Amino acid sequence: MSTLPILVVEHEAGCPPAWFGEWLLAEGAVLDVLRPYAGDRLPGDLSGHGGLLVLGGSMGADDDADHPWLTDVKGLIREAAATGVPTLGICLGHQLAAVALGGTVHVNPRGQQIGVLDIGWTDVAADDPLTGRLPRPSGGVQWNNDVVAEPPPGTVVLAATATGELQAARFAPTVWGVQWHPEAGEEIVTAWTEDERDDAAARGVDLDAYVRDVARATDRLRETWAQLAAGFVDLLDADARAVS
Structure with a gap:
């Protein structure tokens, strides 16, 4: 086991x-969990870390003007x-990796992906x-509006929806991204629903049913x-073995 920690970038408390x-x-x-939204400074390089984990968030991958640390995260991904x-x-984090390495991200023209989806x-x-x-x-917890529109050159597509949205990819030999939330269970998803109820109801989305689906799938997830x-x-x- 490498003695170097994994740098974990958390973009928001939720x-x-x-x-x-x-x-x-x-x-x-x-784990070295840093929260730049709360004032933590990201390192200038990855020399003190053995891996990089970039988490999710409600901002967009190109929203650097409102969330300046995203620029630094993209730089760390390019270094990795x-x-x-x-x-x-x-x-x-999946979308940031795509953008950092030369791809693009946009709002999914087919609408929000939400649910425990194949x-x-x-x-x-x-x-x-x-x-x-x-x-x-496999099924994964999805909650996203944006998707990778154009993957970076050399991307290996590992999973995609039936309509072509990228779900998982190897963007570089040691850089992977997944569009779903492997980390999220009922407690996390319930918190996400609190600010989305009015908008979801207007779109005919039953967020309580979504939470129940996540709860039922907990063991499998x-x-x-x-x-x-x-x-x-x-x-x-x-x-670690390769560099030892």
Whole structure:
């Protein structure tokens, strides 16, 4: 196990590491959770960290003017891609990785993706060093308005919806992104619904039913995505062995 911690970037209080942080700690990882929205300063480089985990948030991947730390996060992702630091982006983190490495993100023209939705694994995902161990079929907690419109050059598509939205990708040899929320369970999702009820009702979305779906799927979600966390720690171990 690498003795260097994983740098975890939390963009807002409502999107903590949650389950994923729990699983990483259980696998023996050390977490350095920084909250730039609360005044934490991100490091200028990744020399003191063995991995990078970029969490979700309600802002957009191009909203640097309102959330200046996003520029620094993109710089760290580019460094990770250049130096081989294992990196995983979740939802917003997935979109930030795409933008940092030359892709684009836009509002999904088909509308918001919300629900415990099927993951459309591609054939290559079975041989990927991070996703190859995951069970199929899989479901993931989705809550997003934006999607990756154009992936960066060289992206390996690991999962996509039936209508083509990117769900998971390897953007660079050691940089992955997932559009869903492997870290989120009933408690997290319930908190997300509090500020969305009026808008959701206007669109005919039953947020209480969504929360119930997440609650019913808890055991399956935890069993599936704990393996994603374990796979990420394996990448850290492999990277540490390669440089030792």
